[in-house]
Amino acid sequence: MVSGFLSKEYFCDREEELSTLINHIENQRNIVIYGNRRMGKTALIKCLFESLKNEKTECFHVDIMACQNLNSVIQLIGKAVINKYGKNKLGEGFTKEFTKLLSQLKVTIGIDPLTHAPEISMGLQNSEDAETTLHEIGKYLTSKSEQIVFCIDEFQQITTFSENNTEAIFRNWMQSFPTIRFIFSGSHKSMIESMFTQKNRPFYQSCNLLFLNPISEPLYQTFIQYHFQKEDTLISMEDIHTIYQWAEGQTYSVQLQCNLLYSKNVGITESSIAEVQQDILDQDKPYFGYLYNMLTLQQQKVLKAIASNLENLPLLSSRFIQNHNLGSMSSVQGAIKSLLDKDLIELTSENYVLTDVIFKNWLKSIP
Ligand SMILES: Nc1ncnc2c1ncn2[C@@H]1O[C@H](COP(=O)(O)OP(=O)(O)OP(=O)(O)O)[C@@H](O)[C@H]1O
Ligand SMILES: [Mg+2]
Structure with a gap:
């Protein structure tokens, strides 16, 4: 699921x-x-x-x-x-109030010719x-x-x-x-x-x-282990840690990795987890590629730099700009603004971050 x-x-x-x-x-x-x-x-x-x-x-x-x-x-x-x-x-069997509501909303009820299910339309x-x-x-x-x-x-x-x-x-x-x-x-x-x-x-x-906020890692560990154990599948704490870290605690990505690992049915190892993560990136590759190619070169560079900003450096600091070879501060500022407008990044209390963790992992995986 x-x-x-x-x-x-x-x-x-x-x-x-x-x-x-x-x-x-x-x-x-x-x-x-x-x-x-x-x-x-x-x-x-x-x-x-x-x-x-x-x-x-x-x-x-x-x-x-x-x-x-x-x-x-x-x-x-x-x-x-x-x-x-x-x-x-x-x-x-409609009540008086319900019938009144139907007439106020100018509702007409028809029958779907294919499914024969009742269809509602409102005359708003x-x-x-x-x-x-x-x-x-x-x-x-x-x-x-x-x-x-x-x-x-x-x-x-x-x-x-x-x-x-x-x-x-x-x-x-x-x-x-x-x-x-x-x-x-x-x-x-x-x-x-x-x-x-x-x-x-x-x-x-x-x-x-x-x-x-994300569900904490210890709570997720107990939950994941319980579900795999129920199916007689072994999963170690290190494996769960790998899954949780990659997902940055986002429930969807944790769920997706676990679901794919379970359906692969090959045992849970470092390499089967890596395979599943690659499968997830591959599945969205056309969409991510499209998003990425719509950006200017500078926006692409800034986005990639944000995805790999492990030290959490402020984006306008000279260290961040120099480390990633981003050129002038004003061009970084311009790129940040466009990426915000496109909803690809957001400003948290700490820094600018990618809004989608799977996209972030994809950006980290490309040269
Ligand atoms: N507490 C939870 N425990 C386990 N799985 C969860 C939990 N909450 C959500 N999930 C799983 O995470 C995925 C994303 O959940 P959901 O769609 O509720 O997120 P959302 O924040 O509403 O997403 P969106 O931003 O797309 O609206 C779903 O697959 C869901 O089953
Ligand atoms: Mg939702």
Whole structure:
């Protein structure tokens, strides 16, 4: 399993984060979960939903990564609500409130000619409808007796929309329905931080922020060893260390290496781990090659230098520039700016780092 959340047995740790999240929900606080890419944000949300399942709670998860405008987000939100409360009941047994919601959202229900599954479409035409529609959905949700937890994943996407008041619209939505618990999640650290911590932004100080750090190596060791032992496969602490270091603790890369090692079924050795790591790089080679070739020569040099900056030298220090033969300071500054704009690097509290650990490993592997 390399994607999503399967069950708690396949979910390592996050105990502290889970209890913090449950505490926020119980105390009516809205939440932002953010962190580096593929660090397990969505899996944590799904695990939280699993923990809340037995209580009188209804949870929604809407991923807006592919949305290009406000209407498409609202379509997703509306469909999530309709699917949850209308499932298997299409055409019969709807409550008065639900029928009213369907008419407010101008919903039409058709049948997919191939699968014969019911298909929902919403007649949302323009962005003026957006606020009203959101409001109606909020009203419907608050009419339910259960606690509603509503998560919008990849929330930073709204900052890319051409409409310039989307943040205010969602802030109003959140404020108008104080009994709904909202979770906003995203992987673009600086975008999320500025959205929720800058004074002049609508969401300023409106939510509790949870930054998702990597799972610690000792906890991951116990977890990985348990799963391999269950399958009668030996794995040493050194092997797990190699896997964890290469992934820099990123859950996706740890999971992927373990998954491939398991399916190779050749025993776990230094060389089978190296093979699996090479397989991972090879799989993404065309994409990484494309990304890399889109850069100017100077951007490529700076990016490679960042990937191999083991000493964590400041990028504008003369030692870093000289060690990597990067030319003038202003040209390094220019390259950094472009790489930031392209979201290939980000600024952490310590330094500029690559945003994708697999891409970083690929950069280290090329001449
Ligand atoms: N606590 C965990 N224990 C074990 N595996 C995990 C854990 N959390 C996440 N994973 C695995 O890591 C991978 C990435 O997780 P997930 O998709 O939740 O990350 P994400 O931060 O939401 O990624 P993205 O930035 O792409 O949205 C998945 O394969 C998932 O199964
Ligand atoms: Mg995710």
